[in-house]
Amino acid sequence: MKISISQPTLFPWIGYFNMIKNTDVFVFLDNVKFKKQTWHMRNRLKSSSKIDETEFWIRIPTKLPKTDTLIKDVFIDNNQDWRQKHLDNFQYNYGNKYEDITFLKELYEKEWDKIADFNIAFITKCCEFLEIKTKLVRASEINVKGKKSHLVLDICKQMNANTLIANSGSENYLDKDKQIFDKEGIEISYHNYNAKKYNQQGEQFFKDLSVLDLLFSENENSKLFI
Secondary structure: OEEEEEOOOOOOEHHHHHHHHOOOEEEEOOOOEOOOOOOOOEEEEEOOOOOOOOEEEEEOOEOOOOOOOEHHHOEEOOOOOHHHHHHHHHHHHHHHHHHHOHHHHHHHHOOOOEHHHHHHHHHHHHHHHOOOOOEEEEHHHOOOOOOHHHHHHHHHHHOOOOEEEEEHHHHHHHHHHHHHHHHOOOEEEEEOOOOOOOOOOOOOOOOOOEHHHHHHHHHHHHHHHO
16 A cells, blocks of 8 residues: 655645655645645746746735644635635636636635645645546544654554655655654655646746646646646
């Protein structure tokens, strides 16, 4: 049983979906501390400017959380009209292409209170669109405990995993505790992904943007690039 674990980020990059695709179970790590001004609440898209090809940030504003607030408990600041701002950005930079992504339109028609719920709903619907069949689970909905490596290990044990496909960014702390995974017969493999070029607007290809850029650029063909 191969498992991967990652925090539910906003409009993740393509490699995130490649990691999901290559495992049997993917666990949203939504029971760890939220960090403001990170991928939890923002990501990058490409500007349509013909003068200077650039990236721009798209984000969801959150109510100011306490320092120990978990990702699953962070509320969106709905006093700001972030949904309309997003749609305006999509329209301005990608034209009507976003309207062809039916599930995206449906997400923006709903009311959302918590950012993790929005992020997980987007990722789930995007997996369906990309024909990724991996089972998706929220860490907060299974009986797990511990911090860092010990939390990851407990999730692996709960899911009966024998292989963990981990983000390369987690290598620093997982390698220090490799012995506790070895003891349980769990192999750790680090995920590496090199994005394929797709039909992105403009002359310069920008790597590692949000998966939205791929969806707007390739629509039904997006699954061929995951």
